[in-house]
Amino acid sequence: MFKSRYLMMISIAFYLFIAVSLDRILKPSKKSYSLLSAILISLFIFTTQPNISNKRNVSQAIGKVSEIKLENTLVLFSPEHFNFSFTYYLDNTFFKEATSIDEVDTELNTRNIYGVNNIKAIDLTNCKHLIYLDAGADFSNPDNNILKYLNNHYEQKSKDEVYEIYTIYEFNQKEIKNSTTPED
Numbered sequence: 001m002f003k004s005r006y007l008m009m010i011s012i013a014f015y016l017f018i019a020v021s022l023d024r025i026l027k028p029s030k031k032s033y034s035l036l037s038a039i040l041i042s043l044f045i046f047t048t049q050p051n052i053s054n055k056r057n058v059s060q061a062i063g064k065v066s067e068i069k070l071e072n073t074l075v076l077f078s079p080e081h082f083n084f085s086f087t088y089y090l091d092n093t094f095f096k097e098a099t100s101i102d103e104v105d106t107e108l109n110t111r112n113i114y115g116v117n118n119i120k121a122i123d124l125t126n127c128k129h130l131i132y133l134d135a136g137a138d139f140s141n142p143d144n145n146i147l148k149y150l151n152n153h154y155e156q157k158s159k160d161e162v163y164e165i166y167t168i169y170e171f172n173q174k175e176i177k178n179s180t181t182p183e184d
Contacts, residue, residue, distance in 0.1 A: 015040050061166040062089040065131055068158070068170055073112065073129045076122065078137035078146055080115035083108060085135075117141050119149045128173040130154060136165040 019040055023033065065075060077086055087104050088095045090113075098104050108114065116122055117137075124130070130150065137144055147169065150156075154171035161167050 061162040075113040077133040079140045082135045130171040132169040134167040
């Protein structure tokens, strides 16, 4: 993912190296030297892509969460510092008007959306439908056990992966099976 960014930085030296090498090998005249320089400069200009995507499609991930979210769905995302990206793509107008971190968190909480670094930070007692957006939580907060806890206590309905680091899990409350007493 990052290789092309580093190559861009050294590409200038590469073009200069080619020009100097050709100058030493071919001993061109001023006319051919000017033509060669023009070709190299035009190659540099027309083949450069400075706005290379980092392939982290946050808008696609938030779009999927919004698509499967029901009215009383609890949405969790981890890591907790993903709140700004989440808010930006969920409600851009609010994000631009927000004046503090607390205001962003309060707005997300009113929509039943919470950022967590640990599953113990949230009360899940009456939660019947839950969406968990894993935004690279294991990288930034290893051993958080959020997904492990949810898989143990809820039934996973779906799992969607958005290219690179986002995984969206949808959970429903596990059905309690009626225990029958064995007949004697």
